[in-house]
Amino acid sequence: MKIQSPVTIVIPVYNxxxxxxxxxxxxxxxxxxxxxxxxxxxAEDASTDGSTEVAEEYAKAYDAxxxxxxxxxxxxGSALTHAVSIAKGEIFCYFDVDLATDLSHxxxxxxxISGGYDIATGSRLLSESxxxxxxxxxxxxxxxxTLVHCILRSSISDHQCGFKAFRTxxxxxxxxDIVDTHWFWDTEILVRAQWIGLKIKEIPVVxxxxxxxxxxxxxxWKMGKAILRLWWQIHVS
Numbered sequence: 001m002k003i004q005s006p007v008t009i010v011i012p013v014y015n016x017x018x019x020x021x022x023x024x025x026x027x028x029x030x031x032x033x034x035x036x037x038x039x040x041x042x043a044e045d046a047s048t049d050g051s052t053e054v055a056e057e058y059a060k061a062y063d064a065x066x067x068x069x070x071x072x073x074x075x076x077g078s079a080l081t082h083a084v085s086i087a088k089g090e091i092f093c094y095f096d097v098d099l100a101t102d103l104s105h106x107x108x109x110x111x112x113i114s115g116g117y118d119i120a121t122g123s124r125l126l127s128e129s130x131x132x133x134x135x136x137x138x139x140x141x142x143x144x145x146t147l148v149h150c151i152l153r154s155s156i157s158d159h160q161c162g163f164k165a166f167r168t169x170x171x172x173x174x175x176x177d178i179v180d181t182h183w184f185w186d187t188e189i190l191v192r193a194q195w196i197g198l199k200i201k202e203i204p205v206v207x208x209x210x211x212x213x214x215x216x217x218x219x220x221w222k223m224g225k226a227i228l229r230l231w232w233q234i235h236v237s
Contacts, residue, residue: 002034002035003034005037005089006039006089006091007091007110008038008039008087008092009027009095010093011043014046014073015048017054019099020055020097023097024065027040028040030103034107034110037089039064039065040062041066041083041086041087042058043083044067044068044069044070052069055067076183077178077182077183081181091110091113091114091168095164098210101205105206109164117200118200119198119201120164120200120201121158121163122161122202128204130207131205131208132207133207137209141160144159145160148227151231152230154190159186159187159191160183174196174198180226183222183223187223187226191230
């Protein structure tokens, strides 16, 4: 049975033209079968590798595709927040352009929101999940999530999986308090959602690490500082 609520799919993009070319046709085909009404927003953030032009081509070719371009790179989280401001769907969903998470899980992700959850998030760290990634990245991920559990008292197993869906109304309620504009955006959303009692469902996924990653060492240090900043804001200020 198709999802009856209008769905907004957001694909954040920064200099990943090859993945963008592959991904949009796949998402269009899946959403035609999955939802009665949908839009796909390509949130493209000042790319210089041809992603801008490819996104524009898709927007011209398909009525369901919207190209949201910015001339200055302001961060992935900021791009998602911008996309929320123009989203028409009652369900807001985003995933990484490289499709590291198998799109077969999209049915479960959107179905959880239709079934009454405020947030549904893919998890690479549930026992049922099947992941392929380097040992180093595995250690970093588990270490990061352990810090979030211990310092921010989150009960979510995996905060940074780029495969999430929201009841749009619930997400808009959270956004005024969200400070981060880049990678920590995902974690801040989930932690703040727990603090106000929103219903969250974690979904086990099949996830495969891509050939490259846009998460740099500098981002990791910034996210560590962001954990402490969020603790201070929640518990002190």
